[in-house]
Amino acid sequence: MTxxxxxxxxxxxxxxxxxxxxxQQTAVIIERWGRFHSVRQAGLQLKIPxxxxxxxxxSLKVQQLDVMVETKTKDNVFVKLKxxxxxxxxxxxxxxxxxxxxxxxxxxxxYVFDTVRAEVPKMKLDDVFERKDDIAVAIRRELEEAMNxxxxxxxxxxxxxxxxxxxxxxxMNRINAAEREKLAAxxxxxxxxxxxxxxxxxxxxxxxxxxxxxxxxxxxxAKGLEESVGVLNSVGINSQEASALIVxxxxxxxxxxxxxHTNSNLIxxxxxxxxxxxxxxxxxxxxxxxxxxAESTKNSKALELKAAEKVRLEKGQ
Numbered sequence: 154m155t156x157x158x159x160x161x162x163x164x165x166x167x168x169x170x171x172x173x174x175x176x177q178q179t180a181v182i183i184e185r186w187g188r189f190h191s192v193r194q195a196g197l198q199l200k201i202p203x204x205x206x207x208x209x210x211x212s213l214k215v216q217q218l219d220v221m222v223e224t225k226t227k228d229n230v231f232v233k234l235k236x237x238x239x240x241x242x243x244x245x246x247x248x249x250x251x252x253x254x255x256x257x258x259x260x261x262x263x264y265v266f267d268t269v270r271a272e273v274p275k276m277k278l279d280d281v282f283e284r285k286d287d288i289a290v291a292i293r294r295e296l297e298e299a300m301n302x303x304x305x306x307x308x309x310x311x312x313x314x315x316x317x318x319x320x321x322x323x324x325m326n327r328i329n330a331a332e333r334e335k336l337a338a339x340x341x342x343x344x345x346x347x348x349x350x351x352x353x354x355x356x357x358x359x360x361x362x363x364x365x366x367x368x369x370x371x372x373x374x375a376k377g378l379e380e381s382v383g384v385l386n387s388v389g390i391n392s393q394e395a396s397a398l399i400v401x402x403x404x405x406x407x408x409x410x411x412x413x414h415t416n417s418n419l420i421x422x423x424x425x426x427x428x429x430x431x432x433x434x435x436x437x438x439x440x441x442x443x444x445x446x447a448e449s450t451k452n453s454k455a456l457e458l459k460a461a462e463k464v465r466l467e468k469g470q
Contacts, residue, residue: 170202178213180247192247211251215241215308220262222269228277230321235314236265236292238307246304254303261296261305268295278317285312 174197175181181193185205193207200207220236238261242250254260272291273281281288293310300307317325 167202171200171205173198173200173207175210180211180213180242180244181207182209182211182247182251184208189248189252209251211242211247213242213244215239218258218261219313220265222266224270224273226273226276226278226281230278231318232273232278232281233314233316234269234273234281234288234312235316236269236289237309237311237313238265238292238296239309239311240296240300240305240307243301243304243306248304249302250304254305257300257303257305260303261300264296264299265292268292278321282315285315288312 173181175193175195177195179195181198183190183193183200183205185201190205216239218238218240220238221233222236223231223233225231240257240261250257268291269288272288276284289310289312292312293307296307296310
């Protein structure tokens with residue numbers, strides 16, 4: 154009875170030892186008597202107990218390997234590049250991936266180092282940032298040529314980070330800040346120029362309108378004086394007396410307006426009974442003298458032109 158139980162237990166153990174499962178996106182390598190026999194895919198699988206042996210499981214999923222590479226650019230700047238390589242095992246080349254390559258990550262890392270240190274020294278630092286996709290393409294091309302032979306497919310190669318020395322980064326930041334400050338200064342200067350031009354145009358327009366207003370005011374004043382003199386003449390007051398009366402009236406109007414405002418400066422003219430007449434006579438005398446001077450200047454210029462014309466004619470003869 155005891156022997157039967159032992160034999161039953163051994164038989165059950167043998168059957169269970171021959172049954173195994175393989176997870177999805179995984180492959181199991183089976184060897185028989187130490188020699189490769191088959192590759193088992195996902196699902197419930199059977200093997201011969203004590204004869205067949207599962208020597209390894211390989212993942213068929215896409216894997217990622219991050220590699221940090223330090224190298225020097227063409228302009229002698231040391232820079233660190235982070236390269237992310239995505240790869241997977243080719244389903245019909247599982248034998249090669251398991252038996253022909255001992256450590257695939259080290260192999261990929263070696264090719265990444267070799268490619269990066271061959272490509273980056275040909276570029277300046279700015280070109281490394283601008284042409285990082287070209288570096289990634291070169292890495293993928295080299296890896297595909299080497300790793301396909303061993304049953305690995307390179308899905309993607311990415312340059313995910315470029316990290317120059319901190320001194321270089323600070324210098325680049327200062328250059329960028331200086332460029333932006335220069336651009337800001339140019340915009341501020343252009344804005345100041347626009348404001349100055351607009352202010353000058355506004356001032357010119359204001360002066361023009363102010364001058365037009367003064368001219369219109371003087372024209373209306375002249376018309377009013379002319380009408381006032383005409384009214385006074387109609388009642389028997391001659392032109393000189395009418396002018397004196399108008400000047401006195403304007404004088405007192407000015408005094409009244411000055412008195413309506415505080416902190417006003419006032420210059421008082423002589424206030425004798427004949428003050429307005431004297432001031433008018435002085436104004437008329439000044440006008441007459443100015444007119445006489447203008448006539449004298451005009452006659453002098455005419456005489457000079459005649460003398461010059463006479464000399465020219467004599468020289469021509």
